[in-house]
Amino acid sequence: MNAAIEAEGLGKTFTVAEGPLLRRRRRRVGAVGGVSFDVAPGEIVGYLGPNGAGKSTTMKMLTGILAPSAGRLRVHGLEPAAQRTALARRIGVVFGQRTTLWWDLPLRDSLALTRHLYRVPRADHRRRLAELTEVLELSEFLATPVRQLSLGQRMRGDLAAALLHDPRLLVLDEPTIGLDVVSKSAIRDFLLRLNAERGTTILLTTHDLGDVERLCRRVMVIDSGRLAFDGDLAGLHAAAPLPRTLVVDLERAGAPIEVDGARTAAVEGPRQWLELHGNPANVVAEVTARHRVADITLQEPDIEEVVRRIYAGA
Numbered sequence: 001m002n003a004a005i006e007a008e009g010l011g012k013t014f015t016v017a018e019g020p021l022l023r024r025r026r027r028r029v030g031a032v033g034g035v036s037f038d039v040a041p042g043e044i045v046g047y048l049g050p051n052g053a054g055k056s057t058t059m060k061m062l063t064g065i066l067a068p069s070a071g072r073l074r075v076h077g078l079e080p081a082a083q084r085t086a087l088a089r090r091i092g093v094v095f096g097q098r099t100t101l102w103w104d105l106p107l108r109d110s111l112a113l114t115r116h117l118y119r120v121p122r123a124d125h126r127r128r129l130a131e132l133t134e135v136l137e138l139s140e141f142l143a144t145p146v147r148q149l150s151l152g153q154r155m156r157g158d159l160a161a162a163l164l165h166d167p168r169l170l171v172l173d174e175p176t177i178g179l180d181v182v183s184k185s186a187i188r189d190f191l192l193r194l195n196a197e198r199g200t201t202i203l204l205t206t207h208d209l210g211d212v213e214r215l216c217r218r219v220m221v222i223d224s225g226r227l228a229f230d231g232d233l234a235g236l237h238a239a240a241p242l243p244r245t246l247v248v249d250l251e252r253a254g255a256p257i258e259v260d261g262a263r264t265a266a267v268e269g270p271r272q273w274l275e276l277h278g279n280p281a282n283v284v285a286e287v288t289a290r291h292r293v294a295d296i297t298l299q300e301p302d303i304e305e306v307v308r309r310i311y312a313g314a
């Protein structure tokens, strides 16, 4: 079967002007420095890296917004920048920080307009819209202007708009950014279902390890424009073991907590940070049994830390 994405030595440099107006100098900035990877149809791949690593630039090349300065790129056999219109029928794109919906129109009207954008036959559009309305639970706010939607509702609307033409590849840039726990979970469940039922290939960038753990069987880590890791989640954990942290607020400051399955990494007044190695539920039970606790929260490690550790290990 043909690959959904083929990238070979893919690179992008920008030329930026610098200095005072009359003595402007041009400087070349490398954003992506020659990355190679293939994505097979039906994969869900996380594309991770710290801020400025080159993720958005790669996404823009994949969707044809930017032309590569080096290498070869094919998306479903098409050259994105040169064949943007043909590509648009095969891919859906959602940028979490922006919306493609019309701000002043009810969601329903925005979704109706996308039919014309992608020239979807009326009957197909009606059927897809009914399906997406059901699985994304859109019916209660279809009549609401987009500007009045909550972030989670808007994201569900954006996903519907990106999927109405039934693309084979879905490209997502930070799909759960800013969402509450319930909305995040709904979006993740939806994406898993889309992948399982329709075989849609999904490539996503995220700073949220929860997205990665729930969704991605494969992760690619990019840093300073280069691929630092390409493998499964177990491999990522092996390359960068990441203990989660339990933040415990005691009612009163005390000695460092000692329990099985955790190591106290820091103490600041009544607050203590415990690096978890064992089962979180057991550790929480033991801490609350032995201490008077005001509050407890579980902190996930962040992606920047994953990348830092991969480099330290390499």
Ligand SMILES: Nc1ncnc2c1ncn2[C@@H]1O[C@H](COP(=O)(O)OP(=O)(O)OP(=O)(O)O)[C@@H](O)[C@H]1O
Residues within 6 Å of the ligand: 014, 015, 016, 029, 030, 031, 032, 049, 050, 051, 052, 053, 054, 055, 056, 057, 058
């Ligand atoms: N249009 C542009 N002109 C000049 N430099 C750019 C341009 N777009 C991106 N860059 C530079 O390219 C590098 C990679 O940027 P990119 O936006 O791809 O990173 P990112 O991994 O998406 O970061 P973030 O997680 O913050 O979105 C950065 O150094 C950035 O400043």
